[in-house]
Amino acid sequence: MNLDVNLAEYRRTARTWLEANARADDAQEADGIARAKEFMARLYDAGYSGITWPARWGGQGLTQAEERAFAAESRDFTLPTYVFSIGLGMTGPTLVDRGTDAQRERFVRPLLRGEEIWCQLFSEPGAGSDVASLQTRAVRDGDDWVVNGQKVWTSVAHHADWGLLLARTDVDVPKHKGLTMFVVNMRHPGVTVRPLKDMSGRANFNEIFFDDVTIPDEHRVGEVNDGWSVAVTTLLHERLSISSGVGMGTRRDDPTALDGLRRLVDTTDPLVRDELVELHIRSRALALFNQRLAQETKAGVFPGARGSAAKLLLAELTMYQADLATRLAGPSAVVGEDNPLSQAISLAPGMALGGGTNEIMRNIVGDRVLNLPPEPRVDKTVPFKDLKVGTQA
């Protein structure tokens, strides 16, 4: 009972803080970095960044209950936190789990306070779903490593100070056994960030080129050639953060959600009503599943690969929602400057590709939740240098 009272008080305080500090003109994905950083510093100083992260490294050391309470209150606001989402959702948790104390000391607090922006450097043109076949090389040179190669689909890299980089350190062993994880300085000479326009016309991600970029060995995360296990940690956090929307907020004005759509269409039409009911059913089903996963986590049951089921369902819902909204709106959905429905239908496929395709999510659910027999593999025992990778005619 006392806990509930404390939580209610926590929520009230959070709400008051949000009302005072969130601005009506803030946009989630604003490129106004100065405003984003200034907001993040306030958020941290008020104790609302890294709510569940260990206090020793700069977090608040609180529970999922407080995190959810804050997330629930912030749903009514648009917070300019998008550029920090990779750090908060993926690279930061990886450092907390797998970094050295020196790395945690150096990186976690500035990440939580928004002083430094992070990106994640895993995918390559030849290694997407099969990311362990990546070809970017890191070669040991005394106390340093020298990196050469190319990464792609890297969100917020054009703002990033640091990146979590997975690179190949041994080509004479099978592909999963020759990878190592590093923290790379994105401001280092030899790092070239080139914006890549996605199908919505916006440059939401980038391709990155590494030309003789040096990384000190103290910025290695985990053991040499044990990078795959570190990457698995990051990817688990990625799927969970995508499916539960941590650090990304939900748009209060989503034009494809039921509340937006009902104002747009004739709800007396029985066919329209049934479509909207279907949308409600699917949205509620996934929302309740995500809530259940959160409650299980709180009770000490880590969702693990079941997070991939939630991510798959979110991708399907996102595409269904954008498709339905445009069909219901009719011809007006596809014309006009910055038409939100055109944006929605253009962005929808991204959710089914980023963070692992739907097919990869289904493999994960099949292999690790249902424990189905694995696909026969031709790439597990072959040394990387003898393996076919990328696109080959």
Added chain:
Amino acid sequence: MNLVLSPEQQELRDTVRSFLGTVSPLPKVREGYDPDVYARLNGELGLSGLIVPEEYGGSGAGFAELAVVLTETGAALLPGPFLATTFAAIALTRVPDKELLTGIAEGRVVATLAQPAGDDGLVAESADGGVAVRGTLARVLGGMEAGVLLVPARTGDGMVLVAVDLTGEGVTRTPLETLDITRGQARIELDGARGRVLGASPQDDGIGDRLAVALAAEQLGVLRASLDSIVAYAKIRVAFGRYIGSYQGVKHKLADMHCKLEQAESIVRFAAWAADESPEELPAAAALAQAYVGRACFEVARDHLLLHGGIGFTWEHDAHLFYKRAKTDEVLLGPPRIHRARLADLLEL
């Protein structure tokens, strides 16, 4: 909102699961209703009295616990009048009657509940201390097994819930040939059958919502058992030199079925919680439960049958038992569109 089972609820689940696995395995399910199994279910586990208030000799448990039990009886395709009696008990928790509740809690009374639509309703007239009930019910769940029928009937004073003695005079019961061979229905003609008025039967008594939640819990069990069955088979059946579960064509379908299970389970927990704790959320939760879980259950049962290949289409294999229970459950409370229409109204579309 509580979507996670407590340790006690998990223990209840495990107890019922292992009990049914022993006393009512699938080969036995094919033989139909066994009163001995039913008696042990009530006697040893006290399940008929689960939601009966303690003052009437029951356990006074809530829908959270009832849902746990019905999920297991659903997964086991338990034959007989357990769901029918549960439906009756649900009605009696809204319109309490000491004699019936005590009888159900003790396992003495097997009951069922009918909810005739519109003009098909029954008529009750006063007759020596009780009522004489007239009318025909085309399909009554557990109608052959039940000793007592609860049903709304019209009187001079409006709609009332009556308890009809099905073993007395003026009752003609005809067993129906049902798609689901594991659980029967009957046509019941009442021509002056003896009944007792339990109380008023208003339209918005909340009974229908609670039946929807209870049925969804059973459907969750049918869904889960169907998925478990085909996942187990996909791990041992070989084709083209590989286990079929290693093919993406099979694996991806099973992954999608698992997604339905996760969402169905979340909805059932939510709806059961709403039935216990949040009456204002119950109508939408109940309609959601039937609209989502009823469909998901049939789709998973269908796909589990298909993925078995030809053997799944045979009488001797159990796949069709799940498929037919799933379809029967999907339409048990009316055509599924009524749940969707209810949702539309509740969402104020």
